[in-house]
Amino acid sequence: xxxxxxxxxxxxxxxxxxxxxxxxxxxxxxxxxxxxxxxxxxxxxxxxxxxxxxxxxxxxxxxxxxxxxxxxxxxxxxxxxxxxxxxxxxxxxxxxxxxxxxxxxxxxxxxxxxxxxxxxxxxxxxxxxxxxxxxxxxxxxxxxxxxxxxxxxxxxxxxxxxxxxxxxxxxxxxxxxxxxxxxxxxxxxxxxxxxxxxxxxxxxxxxxxxxxxxxxxxxxxxxxxxxxxxxxxxxxxxxxxxxxxxxxxxxxxxxxxxxxxxxxxxxxxx
Numbered sequence: 101x102x103x104x105x106x107x108x109x110x111x112x113x114x115x116x117x118x119x120x121x122x123x124x125x126x127x128x129x130x131x132x133x134x135x136x137x138x139x140x141x142x143x144x145x146x147x148x149x150x151x152x153x154x155x156x157x158x159x160x161x162x163x164x165x166x167x168x169x170x171x172x173x174x175x176x177x178x179x180x181x182x183x184x185x186x187x188x189x190x191x192x193x194x195x196x197x198x199x200x201x202x203x204x205x206x207x208x209x210x211x212x213x214x215x216x217x218x219x220x221x222x223x224x225x226x227x228x229x230x231x232x233x234x235x236x237x238x239x240x241x242x243x244x245x246x247x248x249x250x251x252x253x254x255x256x257x258x259x260x261x262x263x264x265x266x267x268x269x270x271x272x273x274x275x276x277x278x279x280x281x282x283x284x285x286x287x288x289x290x291x292x293x294x295x296x297x298x299x300x301x302x303x304x305x306x307x308x309x310x311x312x313x314x315x316x317x318x319x320x321x322x323x324x325x326x327x328x329x330x331x332x333x334x335x336x337x338x339x340x341x342x343x344x345x346x347x348x349x350x351x352x353x354x355x356x357x358x359x360x361x362x363x364x365x366x367x368x369x370x
Contacts, residue, residue: 103204104336107355108172114210114280115175116219116338119183120162120202124329127190127200129160129322130241137189138242139256141182143272149178152277157226158242160320164226166210166219168280179205189259194322206334211348213281214340220279221301231308232317236298240314247276248294
């Protein structure tokens with residue numbers, strides 16, 4: 101199946117982004133050094149590009165990100181910066197010199213308020229729904245649950261490797277913005293809303309029969325390739341309103357047709 105074209109019809113569209121390690125290997129496995137590097141990369145990228153991050157969870161072999169960007173070009177540049185630097189830093193940490201990501205990231209537009217809340221709830225349950233830990237608060241890796249629900253900031257390290265030399269480092273805190281649909285809330289009210297969403301998300305999620313636990317998670321060899329990997333195709337968009345979803349798909353198809361016509365004209369030298 102060909103990957104979808106980058107398409108953002110409106111300014112400051114929210115996206116749900118997923119990126120997975122090659123062969124689902126555990127190259128993002130939690131560790132004190134790895135967590136700090138991962139947070140540092142996201143924090144540096146957020147400083148560099150005009151983006152708004154709402155949620156993030158980094159599991160051992162993939163991550164999910166809820167983000168808003170002013171246009172498709174900014175999303176592309178931000179993600180290229182994030183994934184290229186994560187590959188270099190985590191590859192160096194785990195002595196992995198091969199291809200790092202399984203494919204280009206997948207970004208699905210989040211079209212309405214209900215979908216924004218749903219995607220953040222989904223992030224809150226990551227690590228719990230997979231049977232890794234008994235609650236997202238216990239995940240030993242990078243998870244926005246700690247910042248959004250527990251008010252524990254995510255602080256990482258950015259290493260300046262300009263011209264191939266270690267030129268120093270700095271500590272950076274990753275800033276999370278309020279969801280657009282909840283942007284009118286005060287900081288205190290937003291914190292209460294995040295705690296409510298986390299509680300509901302964990303209650304509504306089917307509880308796994310058993311959990312792997314922190315010790316076994318941290319002991320996994322990063323080069324490990326799981327025998328079975330479960331994944332589902334990313335939808336083109338997320339929306340609580342099906343009319344919005346259909347309209348988005350129609351607009352996307354029109355964009356694809358225009359892209360094909362432009363490409364053919366360029367190819368033929370017109």
